[in-house]
Amino acid sequence: MLTVTGAKVSFADVVALSGLDLQVATGEILAVLGPSGCGKSTLLRAISGLQPLDDGEVRWNGENLDAKPVHRRDFGLMFQEHALFSHRDVAANVAFGLHMKKLDAPRRDRRVEEVLDLVGLAGYQRRSIATLSGGEAQRVALARSLAPEPRLLMLDEPLGSLDRPRREQLTAELRTVLRRVGVTALHVTHDHDEAFAVADRVALMRAGQIARIGTPAEVWRDPRQSNTARFLGHTNLVNVGPRGEVPWGCLSVAAGRVLLRSDAFSRLNEASPKFEASTESTDFTATNSLTATVSEVRFRGDRFELVLSSDPGDCKLVVMDPQPAQVGEKLSYRLDPDRIAILDDQDDGVA
Amino acid sequence: MLLPAGLVILFMGLFFVWPVAAVIHRGFGGSGAAGGLGEVFASPSHRSVIWFTFWQAAASTALTVAVALPAAAAVARLRFRGRRLVRAVATVPFTLPTVVVAAAFEGTFDRLGLAGDGALSLRHTIWAILLAHMFFNYAVVLRIVGAHWESLDARVEDQARVLGASRFAVFRHVVLPRLAPSLAAASAIVFLFSFTSFGVVLILGGPTRATIETEIYRQAVVRLDLSVAASLAVIQLAAVLALVIVSILLERRRASSAPAIVAAPAPRHRGIGLMFNLGVMGLVLGLPLALLVERSLIAGDGSYTLRHYSAMAQRVNLLPDTALAALANSLQFAVPAAALALLVGGAAAIVVLRSASLTGRTVAGLTDVTLTLPLGTSAVTVGLGFLLVLNRPPIDIRTAVIVVPIAHAVVGIPFVVRTLVPMLRSVSPRVREAAAMLGASPWRARREVDLPAAARGAAVGAGFAFAVSLGEFGATSFIPRRPETLTAPLALFRLLGTPGDALRGQAMALAVSLMVLTALVVFLMDLWGDARSGVF
Numbered sequence: 068m069l070t071v072t073g074a075k076v077s078f079a080d081v082v083a084l085s086g087l088d089l090q091v092a093t094g095e096i097l098a099v100l101g102p103s104g105c106g107k108s109t110l111l112r113a114i115s116g117l118q119p120l121d122d123g124e125v126r127w128n129g130e131n132l133d134a135k136p137v138h139r140r141d142f143g144l145m146f147q148e149h150a151l152f153s154h155r156d157v158a159a160n161v162a163f164g165l166h167m168k169k170l171d172a173p174r175r176d177r178r179v180e181e182v183l184d185l186v187g188l189a190g191y192q193r194r195s196i197a198t199l200s201g202g203e204a205q206r207v208a209l210a211r212s213l214a215p216e217p218r219l220l221m222l223d224e225p226l227g228s229l230d231r232p233r234r235e236q237l238t239a240e241l242r243t244v245l246r247r248v249g250v251t252a253l254h255v256t257h258d259h260d261e262a263f264a265v266a267d268r269v270a271l272m273r274a275g276q277i278a279r280i281g282t283p284a285e286v287w288r289d290p291r292q293s294n295t296a297r298f299l300g301h302t303n304l305v306n307v308g309p310r311g312e313v314p315w316g317c318l319s320v321a322a323g324r325v326l327l328r329s330d331a332f333s334r335l336n337e338a339s340p341k342f343e344a345s346t347e348s349t350d351f352t353a354t355n356s357l358t359a360t361v362s363e364v365r366f367r368g369d370r371f372e373l374v375l376s377s378d379p380g381d382c383k384l385v386v387m388d389p390q391p392a393q394v395g396e397k398l399s400y401r402l403d404p405d406r407i408a409i410l411d412d413q414d415d416g417v418a
Numbered sequence: 419m420l421l422p423a424g425l426v427i428l429f430m431g432l433f434f435v436w437p438v439a440a441v442i443h444r445g446f447g448g449s450g451a452a453g454g455l456g457e458v459f460a461s462p463s464h465r466s467v468i469w470f471t472f473w474q475a476a477a478s479t480a481l482t483v484a485v486a487l488p489a490a491a492a493v494a495r496l497r498f499r500g501r502r503l504v505r506a507v508a509t510v511p512f513t514l515p516t517v518v519v520a521a522a523f524e525g526t527f528d529r530l531g532l533a534g535d536g537a538l539s540l541r542h543t544i545w546a547i548l549l550a551h552m553f554f555n556y557a558v559v560l561r562i563v564g565a566h567w568e569s570l571d572a573r574v575e576d577q578a579r580v581l582g583a584s585r586f587a588v589f590r591h592v593v594l595p596r597l598a599p600s601l602a603a604a605s606a607i608v609f610l611f612s613f614t615s616f617g618v619v620l621i622l623g624g625p626t627r628a629t630i631e632t633e634i635y636r637q638a639v640v641r642l643d644l645s646v647a648a649s650l651a652v653i654q655l656a657a658v659l660a661l662v663i664v665s666i667l668l669e670r671r672r673a674s675s676a677p678a679i680v681a682a683p684a685p686r687h688r689g690i691g692l693m694f695n696l697g698v699m700g701l702v703l704g705l706p707l708a709l710l711v712e713r714s715l716i717a718g719d720g721s722y723t724l725r726h727y728s729a730m731a732q733r734v735n736l737l738p739d740t741a742l743a744a745l746a747n748s749l750q751f752a753v754p755a756a757a758l759a760l761l762v763g764g765a766a767a768i769v770v771l772r773s774a775s776l777t778g779r780t781v782a783g784l785t786d787v788t789l790t791l792p793l794g795t796s797a798v799t800v801g802l803g804f805l806l807v808l809n810r811p812p813i814d815i816r817t818a819v820i821v822v823p824i825a826h827a828v829v830g831i832p833f834v835v836r837t838l839v840p841m842l843r844s845v846s847p848r849v850r851e852a853a854a855m856l857g858a859s860p861w862r863a864r865r866e867v868d869l870p871a872a873a874r875g876a877a878v879g880a881g882f883a884f885a886v887s888l889g890e891f892g893a894t895s896f897i898p899r900r901p902e903t904l905t906a907p908l909a910l911f912r913l914l915g916t917p918g919d920a921l922r923g924q925a926m927a928l929a930v931s932l933m934v935l936t937a938l939v940v941f942l943m944d945l946w947g948d949a950r951s952g953v954f
Contacts, residue, residue: 117576137579138587150577154595163591167582215582 068093069114069219069251073123076109076275083109085275086123091219096245096252098266099277100259102298106275107255111221114253115144127218138167143217143250147224149208151196157183157207158192164215182210185244202233209241213248220245221253226261238264259299263287271295288328289408296326296410302385303327304410314382315357318402324410331406332386335399355402359384361392375400422765429762433828437803438655438795444645444806445652458649464633468653471613471629474544478551478612479605485552485702486559492695493560494567504696505561506944511703512557513940514933515889516617517907521914521929522706523550523622525713528922542624550618553706555608562607566600567593599668606665614658614796616892617907621914630654634798635895638805648806651799658795707933714926718919726923730931734921736912739901741928744909749935751905752887755826759883760876762827763834767875770839797829797892805896819902825893830883837882841875842868881943885936906932 069091076084083106091097101107112118114125116137125132132140143164152160158179165175183191186206199207205225212220225241226234242265245252256262262269263283271279271286279286279295290296293304306324311317318325335356359375362383373392375384392398447454458464493505511519523546527533533541540546570593578592579585594601613629620632628636630650638647717723730741737744804825808815815821845868853863891907899908906928913925 112576115576115580117579136584137576138582138584140580141582142580144577144580146573146577148571148573150571150573152574152578152592163578163583164581166591167587211581 068128069253070126070129071110071114071123072126074110074113074120074125075122076106076113076118076120082106082275084113084120084123087272087276089270089277091251091253093251094249095268096242096254096266098254098256098262098269099272100256100262100269100298101272103257105272107257107272108223110272111144111223111253111255114219115142115221116140117144141215141218143212143215143220145208145212145220145222145225147227149204149228151199151204151208151211153196155196156192157188157194157196157199160196160207161211161214163211168215178214179210182214185213185247186210187240201229202237205229205237209244213244213250216250218251219253220250221255223255224257225254226256226258234261235264241265259287271298288406290326291408291411293324293410293412296408301326301328303329305382305384313357314377315359318407319355319404320407320409324412326408326410327384327402328406328408329385329387331403332384332388332400333403334388334390335401355404356399357384357402358397358399361394361396361398364392364394373398422768425765426762426769429758430766430828430831433804433824434795434800437800437807439803440806441648441651441799441803442655444648445650447645447649454645455649455652458646458653464646464650467628467630467633467650470627471631474547474551474619474629475609475612475615477544478548478555478615479608481548482552482555482608483559483601483605485698486556487563488695489556489699490560490564490567492692493564495572496692498692504699505564508560508699508703509557510937510940511553511707512555513885514554514936515891515907516554516615517621517891517910517914518710518889518929518933518936519550519554519706520618520621521910521925522710523553524914524922525710525926525929526706529709529713542622542626544623544627546622547615547619547627550622551608551612551615553703554615554618555611556703558607558611559604562604563597563600567597570596603665603668606661606668610658610661610665613661614654614798616796616798617911621911630657631796631798631892634796634802635892638802639896644802644806647802651796651802654796654799710926710933711930714923714930717923726920726927727931729920729924730927734913734924736916736921737904737909738899739904741906741909741913741924743901744904745906745928745931745935747902747904748888748906748932751823751826752884755823755830755887756880756884758823758827759830759834759886760880763831763879763883764838764876766831766835767838767842770835771842797825797890798896800825800828801893801896804893815896816898821897822894822903822905823887825897826887826890827883829890829893830886833882833886834879837879838872838875841871841878845871878943881939885939885943888932888936888939 069089071087071089074084074087074089076082087106087110089097089099089110099107099110109118113120116132116135120133127140152163155163158176161179161182162175165178170178179192180189183189186209188203188206188210191203191207196204196207205228209225212222222241226237229237238261245265254262254265256265259269266283268280269283269286270277271290273294279291286295287299290299290301296304304324304326305313307313307318307320307322309322311319311322357375357377359377361373362376363374365372365374367387370387370389371391373386373388375386375398376382377384386400445455447456489508493501514522524533524541527539527541527546532539540549574596575588575592578588583591614631615629616631616635619627619629620635623629623632630653634647634650634654637643637650714726715722715724717725730745733740739747804815804821808818808821812818813821813824849867853867854860858866889907890905891911894903894905894908895911897903910925910928910932913921913928916922
């Protein structure tokens with residue numbers, strides 16, 4: 068198990084880690100998610116020993132790694148740019164760590180074949196690095212990191228340099244490979260979709276600290292802080308008055324600040340008698356429902372993204388709706404109270 | 419196009435091709451003279467001179483690389499305050515006249531008690547030559563290898579560390595193979611400079627150590643055997659030509675293997691390693707210069723004095739004029755030499771760039787090689803050629819003072835071309851197109867975009883030519899001795915070669931003066947533009 072306590076690193080003018088605590092259980096895949104410049108890469112460099120800590124410590128199964136040099140830690144680190152050895156072929160790249168471990172040639176070759184098989188590059192041994200596509204280079208880098216069987220594999224934006232479709236495909240593959248190997252992994256990314264797809268748990272990092280940690284579902288449903296919510300792609304952050312008042316009416320929640328998830332809205336269709344006939348029709352208008360004007364419509368394939376503007380105020384809400392709408396149309400929505408998250412703070416306006 | 423081409427052909431034809439052709443003709447035993455190549459190769463003493471030239475150059479190269487490589491690593495991989503300054507200061511020795519470098523080492527040996535008859539004496543040993551070559555060429559390795567190292571992605575090295583490689587293993591398996599092209603290119607240049615080194619070998623090697631270069635001088639000027647001198651020059655030319663071709667090929671490889679993405683290394687401070695590195699650099703580069711200055715201020719009884727400097731105004735029997743007059747002569751020669759070099763070198767740069775756009779890379783490459791050749795052609799060969807052909811009016815080497823700036827210009831022109839061409843080439847046609855889109859006429863666009871770049875290049879190139887002229891020793895040493903043609907390096911050479919504290923002190927004072935003048939020119943040039951251009 069990896070334990071980081073009170074890790075501090077600062078450079079001339081910026082603080083990269085400000086007393087960060089983190090634990091990764093053996094066999095777990097943890098994604099560290101955060102905007103660029105939040106100190107994610109520094110965290111990985113600090114754990115691997117490439118960046119000395121100003122304060123705090125890194126332990127593996129209780130052993131303090133402070134005095135252990137980088138090359139004795141048995142950790143793997145995969146960079147965004149792959150950092151392949153361009154002067155060596157694929158096999159020599161993958162075998163580098165085994166070579167450093169002084170494995171004999173036959174065992175080395177066997178292991179190289181094994182990991183190349185694992186990442187779907189069987190038979191690539193003699194290929195030169197220059198001839199690889201972006202996806203292939205990424206797989207070679209993964210194979211190279213896995214070959215010496217590291218105790219902990221760290222991945223620094225491993226898919227960052229790929230285009231969208233390749234990325235989604237490789238994200239799925241990556242999880243499969245990491246699971247099959249059973250390696251403890253620390254995956255750093257700025258893309259929440261990627262983090263959710265790969266990791267068992269997600270840690271949100273902000274200003275050199277872990278702001279929120281939990282399973283992807285927990286974190287997405289209840290981000291707790293406005294900036295975390297915005298970073299995860301949520302847009303509907305609303306201030307609530309002392310009696311539950313919001314720009315379009317009232318909500319049956321406590322005063323403060325709430326997040327209305329995009330899956331919390333269901334349209335009240337005038338034409339459909341189902342909702343009108345509901346016995347709790349008064350609730351719809353008094354609480355947890357709203358009527359607003361559609362100000363933008365964006366086609367998103369399987370549904371429509373509608374921007375609603377509340378009539379008196381300047382509150383804008385984004386709603387995912389399977390049905391189309393016209394700009395200027397007035398629509399009513401019901402809000403599912405279970406899909407409203409209470410936030411701890413006031414919005415600072417920064418994602 | 420025709421005018422600049424004509425100017426280049428006329429000047430270089432008259433003052434480079436013709437003299438060198440005469441040397442080659444004579445060297446092969448032409449015009450009925452006895453001797454020729456066969457005789458030179460038959461003589462064991464000449465064979466040993468040739469052999470010594472090669473191995474001292476190889477040893478100098480190995481020593482330079484070994485000493486400068488850790489510093490290149492520090493400059494490339496560590497971020498620290500004053501990093502640029504370190505790189506600029508480390509380049510100073512390379513810009514110094516070779517006679518000054520030799521004087522610095524002579525002064526250092528004097529002060530450290532390494533000049534006597536004891537077992538520790540370095541004077542007139544191979545070590546004196548190797549150390550001076552290392553001192554002189556340190557910056558070549560530091561800058562070429564350092565720049566390449568800096569452009570290599572540092573994360574590849576980090577990756578190797580994480581994969582279990584110790585620092586040494588990273589260097590051996592990851593850094594060295596990727597660094598190979600620039601290491602080879604830098605080595606080729608250091609080898610070339612050490613191979614054709616003249617002043618350093620002549621002064622520090624003493625009477626017993628001779629390279630091809632110093633032997634050409636000795637045969638021509640001391641023994642007056644021009645045929646043997648010419649034959650040796652032919653061998654020298656052939657070797658240099660081969661080396662230039664090899665170094666150009668290496669440069670091609672270096673260019674093509676340069677990575678597209680240049681990643682800045684992460685900030686890291688390794689205090690102790692850095693201090694050690696800078697300490698070694700300071701010792702290697704600073705000590706000889708510091709001791710030279712100190713030596714120039716010390717009287718025979720060990721007290722400090724300015725006597726040696728005031729003595730520069732008095733004529734000694736050894737010299738046809740005072741040391742001060744020699745310094746004034748040098749400055750007076752440097753102005754027309756720099757102007758000539760800028761005129762012809764500028765014309766050549768235009769030819770290189772235009773021919774590149776008109777005829778494609780092959781011809782441009784060929785022009786480039788032709789103009790690089792004088793850089794490698796030893797100044798001594800040029801001097802010998804002058805001695806062979808410029809022996810009747812209107813330009814007679816025995817009477818025409820103008821021979822001196824012309825010789826200096828010939829030596830300086832390659833520096834001008836190699837500075838100007840990359841600077842002009844670096845102006846992207848896009849910028850010119852953008853200027854045109856914004857409404858500038860073609861001429862206006864050239865004036866607004868190319869002229870500033872050209873002016874900078876011209877200033878730097880002229881500065882180079884000026885500095886080269888100040889320190890020129892090889893070609894000038896062939897010009898018959900007269901008060902009007904006595905330059906500072908010539909006076910320094912004569913003073914250094916004569917025993918006695920007063921003369922030696924005056925030599926050191928003259929060396930310091932020449933060093934200060936050169937450093938001043940280089941400093942002004944650095945102010946004007948990035949002097950790092952194409953010369954390396």
